[in-house]
Amino acid sequence: MNLQLTKLELIEMLLNTKKETVLEKIRILLEAEQDDFSLTEEQYKIIDKRRENYLNGEGKSLTWEQVKQNALKAIS
Numbered sequence: 001m002n003l004q005l006t007k008l009e010l011i012e013m014l015l016n017t018k019k020e021t022v023l024e025k026i027r028i029l030l031e032a033e034q035d036d037f038s039l040t041e042e043q044y045k046i047i048d049k050r051r052e053n054y055l056n057g058e059g060k061s062l063t064w065e066q067v068k069q070n071a072l073k074a075i076s
Contacts, residue, residue, distance in 0.1 A: 053059035
């Protein structure tokens, strides 16, 4: 589905709603989404450095199987 069309449809639905509880729930949902992923400038620098190392063949990477094995070990 077209993202812009979906947004417009949601805006229309918001404008037509008469229930404050619906609006509050949507506000909470959208605010939570914005708070879910927020990095500091320092964290972005760390990620950029790790990506640079990886692209230069210097970074450590794992296969999906290794990741799964490590996760299973961690919870055992």
